[in-house]
Amino acid sequence: MAPQxxxxxxxxxxxxxxxxxxxxEPGYLLGTDGLGRDVLSRVIFGTxxxxxxxxxxxxxxxxxxxxxxxxxxxxxxFVDALISRLVDIWMAFPPVLLSILLVAVIGxxxxxxxxxIVVIDWTRFCRVVRTETMGQAQMxxxxxxxxIGFSNPAILFREILPNVVPVLIALLTLEMxxxxxVEAILSFVGLSVSSDTPTWGGMIAEGRQIVHExxxxxxxxxxxxxxxxxxxxxxxxxxxxxxxxxxRR
Amino acid sequence: xxxxxxxxxxxxAISLRDGGKPILRRVSLAxxxxxxxxxxxxxxAGKSTIAKAILGIIPSQVKVTGxxxxxxxxxxxxxxxxxxxxxxxxxxxxxxxxxxxALNPARRIDAQMTDGLRLKRGLxxxxxxxxxxxxxxxxxxxxxxxxxxxxxxxxxxxMRQRVLIAAAFGLEPKLVIADEPTTALDVTVQxxxxxxxxxxxxxxxxxxxxxxxxxxxxxxxxxxxxxxxMGKVVEQGGTADVLTSPRHAYxxxxxxxxxxxxxxxxxxxxxxxxxxxxxxAEIAAFDANNQGAPHG
Numbered sequence: 001m002a003p004q005x006x007x008x009x010x011x012x013x014x015x016x017x018x019x020x021x022x023x024x025e026p027g028y029l030l031g032t033d034g035l036g037r038d039v040l041s042r043v044i045f046g047t048x049x050x051x052x053x054x055x056x057x058x059x060x061x062x063x064x065x066x067x068x069x070x071x072x073x074x075x076x077x078f079v080d081a082l083i084s085r086l087v088d089i090w091m092a093f094p095p096v097l098l099s100i101l102l103v104a105v106i107g108x109x110x111x112x113x114x115x116x117i118v119v120i121d122w123t124r125f126c127r128v129v130r131t132e133t134m135g136q137a138q139m140x141x142x143x144x145x146x147x148i149g150f151s152n153p154a155i156l157f158r159e160i161l162p163n164v165v166p167v168l169i170a171l172l173t174l175e176m177x178x179x180x181x182v183e184a185i186l187s188f189v190g191l192s193v194s195s196d197t198p199t200w201g202g203m204i205a206e207g208r209q210i211v212h213e214x215x216x217x218x219x220x221x222x223x224x225x226x227x228x229x230x231x232x233x234x235x236x237x238x239x240x241x242x243x244x245x246x247x248r249r
Numbered sequence: 250x251x252x253x254x255x256x257x258x259x260x261x262a263i264s265l266r267d268g269g270k271p272i273l274r275r276v277s278l279a280x281x282x283x284x285x286x287x288x289x290x291x292x293x294a295g296k297s298t299i300a301k302a303i304l305g306i307i308p309s310q311v312k313v314t315g316x317x318x319x320x321x322x323x324x325x326x327x328x329x330x331x332x333x334x335x336x337x338x339x340x341x342x343x344x345x346x347x348x349x350x351a352l353n354p355a356r357r358i359d360a361q362m363t364d365g366l367r368l369k370r371g372l373x374x375x376x377x378x379x380x381x382x383x384x385x386x387x388x389x390x391x392x393x394x395x396x397x398x399x400x401x402x403x404x405x406x407x408m409r410q411r412v413l414i415a416a417a418f419g420l421e422p423k424l425v426i427a428d429e430p431t432t433a434l435d436v437t438v439q440x441x442x443x444x445x446x447x448x449x450x451x452x453x454x455x456x457x458x459x460x461x462x463x464x465x466x467x468x469x470x471x472x473x474x475x476x477x478x479m480g481k482v483v484e485q486g487g488t489a490d491v492l493t494s495p496r497h498a499y500x501x502x503x504x505x506x507x508x509x510x511x512x513x514x515x516x517x518x519x520x521x522x523x524x525x526x527x528x529x530a531e532i533a534a535f536d537a538n539n540q541g542a543p544h545g
Contacts, residue, residue: 140350144413147304148338148365148420158364162355245355245400 003027004038006045006198011036015214033203033217034210042198043224049110049192049199050228053183057117058175064118065125066168072126073133074156084130087123095120096185103191110193113186117179125171132167136160166244173236177229184225200225253279254456255303255424260316262298262307262480272298272311274481274535280424280473285450285457287471287488289464289503295480296460300426302326303458304343305333320424338369342417344427344446348409348434352401359397362416369420384415388445407438411445418449424456431466443470464503468492476500479532498524 004027014036016025025032030040072083099116106112136142137160145159186192187201195202200221207218259275273295280286288296301307303318303325318325320341325333342365345351353361362384363377372380378397385393388411401409410430417425427446431439447470450457461467467474467488474491476484476499484497495501502520 140345140347141353143306144343144345144351145353145364146306146337147341147343147426148369149334149336150338150364150368151334154368159353159356163353165355245402 002041065122069129287467287474290477
């Protein structure tokens with residue numbers, strides 16, 4: 001899909017501005033960076049890393065956090081106390097510092113970024129799902145399910161879970177946006193994938209140094225980041241609306 | 250009336266929150282096969298606690314301290330959780346009070362109706378859906394297909410209550426607990442729902458424990474009636490006997506407090522304070538007699 005090889009350097013055409021500006025080079029739609037690499041191609045390739053992180057990390061955080069939240073909210077008592085205290089302690093750590101520390105300890109790379117996001121952000125899901133589950137568990141329809149002899153797992157997954165899903169979807173897409181930003185932060189400080197793979201965060205870091213000569217190297221990945229986060233949030237709104245039978249008309 | 254289907258024997262319960270205040274005071278009642286038994290009393294009289302005790306959903310702040318709930322020769326209170334689960338839905342079903350909250354808002358009617366049929370009657374998904382459609386037809390829902398694929402919020406309150414009644418009777422239980430099934434409905438719908446419960450009950454020979462605070466409703470549907478006050482049985486007997494010639498002053502007072510649309514000249518009578526005082530004295534004497542006496 002990319003018009004150029006995102007890694008091909010050509011110092012003869014370094015810091016060429018985007019098409020439409022003076023001195024633009026044909027074939028380099030959004031200009032080139034300090035090493036003469038095509039900005040558009042690098043942004044397109046950077047999407048791979050960002051979206052992988054968005055889906056895998058947010059998905060795993062959602063899975064782990066929701067399960068723990070469902071159990072805490074439904075079983076209550078010491079299970080709830082245990083999981084809730086764990087969440088409280090977890091949330092006392094500053095998230096970005098914790099993720100930088102984590103990646104530094106387990107080594108840079110895509111896997112580490114995903115693990116770091118999951119390890120930090122499962123608490124977000126856990127807290128919301130726990131509260132939601134507690135509320136739903138008080139509802140009459142749960143009592144009604146009990147009176148036809150439903151077992152606990154059946155009530156939790158067949159009756160309560162469908163009512164938690166709309167909130168979960170909204171949270172999941174929000175988390176995808178957050179994951180994209182966290183990945184960008186980690187690659188900005190050079191703790192994400194190796195530097196020969198283009199990432200938006202890495203491009204922003206490079207662009208920052210030459211922002212006075214070539215602003216587009218910084219601006220293009222920023223816009224991509226911005227658009228992605230907005231897109232995920234919109235997706236969340238739409239999905240929540242279409243999945244919630246009461247909101248849907 | 251042969252052997253009663255449900256035999257509650259001196260059931261007692263206390264509230265753990267109010268320092269062990271009694272909620273049920275040795276309540277005994279029997280519901281025969283094919284009988285509709287009314288359980289009447291004001292709020293807090295313990296009607297719902299009895300219903301919940303039968304269904305095994307007693308709230309955690311209430312503790313049953315004695316007595317038995319005999320159902321087909323077994324004491325429901327002595328059953329393990331899994332044994333009780335096997336009985337619920339197969340032999341005992343509930344028609345809940347508020348149709349607006351008793352259906353799961355996130356699931357379609359067909360999913361909710363077929364759950365019980367599949368779990369308790371072992372029907373296949375397809376057979377269960379067909380049966381659900383037939384059941385809706387039986388409760389006079391005109392367009393069963395449309396209702397089956399609806400969400401609860403798309404149905405009116407009366408419709409929802411019909412769905413719940415269809416779901417309860419559809420399991421072909423021997424006993425249906427109806428917990429104020431008409432309280433949340435308006436009066437015209439109430440009548441239809443009562444008629445529906447009565448006709449289903451007669452057709453299937455189901456016993457019904459009908460919990461209500463409304464003597465007018467009870468008069469329409471019940472064969473026998475138990476009047477409760479503060480967790481104690483005040484009067485018990487055939488509905489016609491109790492309502493036409495009440496023996497207890499409290500029952501008389503309750504009847505006088507019921508509006509008579511045919512006699513607007515009579516007006517409403519609040520329960521006279523001396524009746525309440527006499528009742529409370531009766532209950533205090535009962536409590537004094539049962540102080541510390543283990544029973545059940």
